[in-house]
Amino acid sequence: MTRQDARPGIRGIDHIGITVPDMDEAVAFFTGVLGGEAVLSFGPFADDTGSFMTDHLGVDARAVIERITLIRCGNGSNIELFQYSAPDQSTPRFRNSDIGxxxxxxxxxxxxxxxxxxxxxxxxxxxxxxxxxxxxxxxxxxxxxxxxxxxxxxxxxxxxxxxxxxxxxxxxxxxxxxx
Missing domain, CATH: 3.10.180.10 (2,3-Dihydroxybiphenyl 1,2-Dioxygenase, domain 1)
Structure with missing residues (x-):
């Protein structure tokens, strides 16, 4: 049995999710500059009274996913772009040396x-x-x-x-x- 066979059916990375500040700008960058293909876009998603967003995504209960767009990137993993609005949203600027x-x-x-x-x-x-x-x-x-x-x-x-x-x-x- 190989190491891969010991895992519960993991075949590879399907997509990488990224939250972006402006969906139109992000789609234009990934398609126009990097040559990806926007395949699917949908949204918004919100739960105005319940805890769906916290229970399933670990975000503020009043967070809204304004739009999701999936980009195909050549022969590799897809990129899933999210544009959120949330009461507690932050905009950190990480450097490669920063944890996370x-x-x-x-x-x-x-x-x-x-x-x-x-x-x-x-x-x-x-x-x-x-x-x-x-x-x-x-x-x-x-x-x-x-x-x-x-x-x-x-x-x-x-x-x-x-x-x-x-x-x-x-x-x-x-x-x-x-x-």
Whole structure:
């Protein structure tokens, strides 16, 4: 029995949920800049008198999900965008070093072309692309960038694989293998 077989039917990541401040801006970014496809949009959802929102989602009972939009991202996981309004809503700006911070990495075939595209779109990028030349991740190049509202994202590419793969054994799942 493999490690995967020991789990109760988990096959992979279906989607990543992100709460955004402006749905139209987020959809335009994920479709227009990153090339995703908006497949499904619905809402609003609220429970004006009960505790559905707290019981099922762990948010304020008077929170409203204004809209949900699901974006297909190439051959990888989908992204589910939420636009909420809630009495206790906060707007933290996490850095990668902060506990609870996260980022989404998109595999790209040509990371230099992605950098040029992001620059042309006016998207803030950090230094890079950075080619990794040593260690188990050697062979990959990375580029961090920000969505207009501050969400941290990464472009990653390893067209010839990564150094750790030469040792055999378990390999990470890769969207380049799904092509």
């Amino acid at each position: 911070a996260q980022h989404i990495a998109f595999y790209v075939d040509d990371i230099a072309a992605m950098k040029a595209h992001l620059d042309a779109e006016g998207i803030r990028t950090f230094a890079g692309p950075l080619p990794i030349g040593e260690g188990p991740a050697a062979g990959q190049s990375i580029l961090y960038f920000l969505a207009p509202w501050g969400l941290q994202l990464e472009a990653i590419s390893y067209p010839q694989g990564m150094a750790y793969e030469a040792g055999g054994g378990a390999r990470l799942w890769s969207p380049k293998d799904a092509i």
